[in-house]
Amino acid sequence: MCFFYSSTIELFKEVVTTTKEELYKELSDAIVSCKKDQVLAAVEKARGELEAPDIIENGLAAGMNEVGTLFERGKLFLPHVMMAAEAMQAGVDELKDDMPESSNKAASVIVNGTVEGDVHDIGKAIVSTMLQTSGFEVYDIGRDAPVADFIAKIKETNANMVGISALMTTTLPGQKEVIEALEEEGLRDKVKVMVGGAPATNAWANKIGADCYAENATEAVNKAKELLL
Amino acid sequence: MANEYFVRMGDGERISMTKEQIIADLQEGSADAADLGDIPELSGDELDKLADIIMDSNRIVSVEPGMEIPVTHDIGSIRIDGDQGNSGVGIPASRLVGCMMHERGFGADTMELGHIDYSFKPVKPVIAQECQTMESCQQNMTVPLLYGAMPNLGLYYTPDGPFENPGDLMKAFKINEARESIEHAGDHATRDITWIMQHLQKVGCDGVNFDTIGAAGDGDVYASLYAMKALREEFPNIYIEAGMAGECTLGMHGELEFEGNVLAGLWPHEQVPLAEEAGANMFGPVCNTNTSKSSAWNLARSVTFTKAAVEASNIPCHVDMGMGVGGIPMFETPPIDAVTRASKAMVEIAGVDGI
Amino acid sequence: MPISHIMASGLTGMRAAGDLVARMQFSEDMRINEAKDYVSKKLGVEAIDLGDEYVMREIREELDIGVLTSVPGCAKGIASKMNIEKLLDIEINCCDKFREITG
Numbered sequence: 249m250c251f252f253y254s255s256t257i258e259l260f261k262e263v264v265t266t267t268k269e270e271l272y273k274e275l276s277d278a279i280v281s282c283k284k285d286q287v288l289a290a291v292e293k294a295r296g297e298l299e300a301p302d303i304i305e306n307g308l309a310a311g312m313n314e315v316g317t318l319f320e321r322g323k324l325f326l327p328h329v330m331m332a333a334e335a336m337q338a339g340v341d342e343l344k345d346d347m348p349e350s351s352n353k354a355a356s357v358i359v360n361g362t363v364e365g366d367v368h369d370i371g372k373a374i375v376s377t378m379l380q381t382s383g384f385e386v387y388d389i390g391r392d393a394p395v396a397d398f399i400a401k402i403k404e405t406n407a408n409m410v411g412i413s414a415l416m417t418t419t420l421p422g423q424k425e426v427i428e429a430l431e432e433e434g435l436r437d438k439v440k441v442m443v444g445g446a447p448a449t450n451a452w453a454n455k456i457g458a459d460c461y462a463e464n465a466t467e468a469v470n471k472a473k474e475l476l477l
Numbered sequence: 478m479a480n481e482y483f484v485r486m487g488d489g490e491r492i493s494m495t496k497e498q499i500i501a502d503l504q505e506g507s508a509d510a511a512d513l514g515d516i517p518e519l520s521g522d523e524l525d526k527l528a529d530i531i532m533d534s535n536r537i538v539s540v541e542p543g544m545e546i547p548v549t550h551d552i553g554s555i556r557i558d559g560d561q562g563n564s565g566v567g568i569p570a571s572r573l574v575g576c577m578m579h580e581r582g583f584g585a586d587t588m589e590l591g592h593i594d595y596s597f598k599p600v601k602p603v604i605a606q607e608c609q610t611m612e613s614c615q616q617n618m619t620v621p622l623l624y625g626a627m628p629n630l631g632l633y634y635t636p637d638g639p640f641e642n643p644g645d646l647m648k649a650f651k652i653n654e655a656r657e658s659i660e661h662a663g664d665h666a667t668r669d670i671t672w673i674m675q676h677l678q679k680v681g682c683d684g685v686n687f688d689t690i691g692a693a694g695d696g697d698v699y700a701s702l703y704a705m706k707a708l709r710e711e712f713p714n715i716y717i718e719a720g721m722a723g724e725c726t727l728g729m730h731g732e733l734e735f736e737g738n739v740l741a742g743l744w745p746h747e748q749v750p751l752a753e754e755a756g757a758n759m760f761g762p763v764c765n766t767n768t769s770k771s772s773a774w775n776l777a778r779s780v781t782f783t784k785a786a787v788e789a790s791n792i793p794c795h796v797d798m799g800m801g802v803g804g805i806p807m808f809e810t811p812p813i814d815a816v817t818r819a820s821k822a823m824v825e826i827a828g829v830d831g832i
Numbered sequence: 833m834p835i836s837h838i839m840a841s842g843l844t845g846m847r848a849a850g851d852l853v854a855r856m857q858f859s860e861d862m863r864i865n866e867a868k869d870y871v872s873k874k875l876g877v878e879a880i881d882l883g884d885e886y887v888m889r890e891i892r893e894e895l896d897i898g899v900l901t902s903v904p905g906c907a908k909g910i911a912s913k914m915n916i917e918k919l920l921d922i923e924i925n926c927c928d929k930f931r932e933i934t935g
Contacts (some may be wrong), residue, residue, distance in 0.1 A: 325728020
């Protein structure tokens, strides 16, 4: 008896778990397909079975992580990343009313920008997108951004972190200028600083007093999570 | 310390590692390239040889006599007269002097003329000056002298150019508009590059070096390949060097093609056949340095990618080995020990035709 | 940095025969061994001599294809390249232009 009973329980558990895993996979695959209607259909299907935060974290966000990995492996391209991000946003919007009150707590806020004199935008835009889809509230102030714009946006949004990008050796010192301005404004203690871009390195980040350096978008997400969550 | 060796991090910092750690990093770096590019890892013998090169007790290492290769040069004479806070050393010298210093003073096998911005687009308004400087250089020099610049599609987008910035359009999820902008920019860049080189060829230029193709994504590659094709058709004897920007072609557009081949997501061994088809007669494979990894990891990864490209190629491959590429640390004055080790490894293991 | 590469791996340009090997790579799409083989046969030397300054100095003077130091009377610039054209059996663009101008 005992044997049958426990086996039945195990079997039941397995069926439930498989179903849940299948739903996660369906949600994730829908994001990887980069198609908004597929994502919305997967969200609709999962809704009755899973809690909204579960759908977002284990389904949609997991899919975005996969998109990030495929992008770095040259299997998906920037338009796909953006389409997937748009599809994810649509899915999250769909679930807004299902979210519990407790989940409305303020997300960590990140201001991202490329320093003044540097018009490189793409790498930083990818980082912004990946941070956003990982649950951060991201304000991308674009390229060629003066130090004052970084500070103003940090103050306006009460940001917890600033991401400073520079793609040229000639504009790299701009990262240091933002950090110095944070210190002058008395904001440095409450704002973490992440630096990135081709000429930036760990040693450079340490030298200018940044909190971290990120090599690519995936690393930026991981480091932001380490520092903020 | 007796069993440890000095190596470099990707940012140039000196660290020490045991032989076992070095070998582990070599294996990991090679495996990473093999995994990404779907290419073979370095063999055990090749990894052993790479380890020997890295652990050599001498500061400077070199290839065996008889294995020397030509070293081609990029960035024009900017490394002499450049004073923009980059890797130029700011010696006030004319470009003719800079080119001749490379030929006569440094022992360069080829040289190139370039202007201070080093992108093709800004050459248009100063084409007469570029032609006259090219003539002066050709009259005074013996080694092959090309004209070098970057396709740099970024200059065709706002705020520097006429087309809306695809980065901004993408952020607004206007994917089709972004793609159209890239296509327009690509076509314009092709036309500009071709026009510039038509003028330079008329005054005796040996050819063109497309430097950092793909820096602005697949649109950059598209513009460059079609410019190569047009130039090869018009000037059958022109020297065309196709130097890449990274190991993988960034898919900004994602669907651009050259002669039916999608350009996004190509690795060096997949890039070289397209350069050949476009009419290039020299290919410069690139692998970027990861500053958070050791030189052992970076060099093994870079050699693995380069070796696959060399094997896939029917034209000479001159691997790009400047600051932050080809296993060289990302540092403006890269340490000589790291540079010479990478140099030897590329020649003796990857089998490159030049650097 | 380029000097580090040249010292470690380079054919050292006009110090030896680097420019000639590079010319064949560009002119005829020759891979390294083919280009070295071609140039060494044209010069009547072994491939290993192409990177040997001692051997190549004398040959360059004899063939008047440009020498590194400022030897009075030696062919320089386009004159040296016109001799290289004949030696390697190739055409060089600036030499063609020079001929067009001078008739």
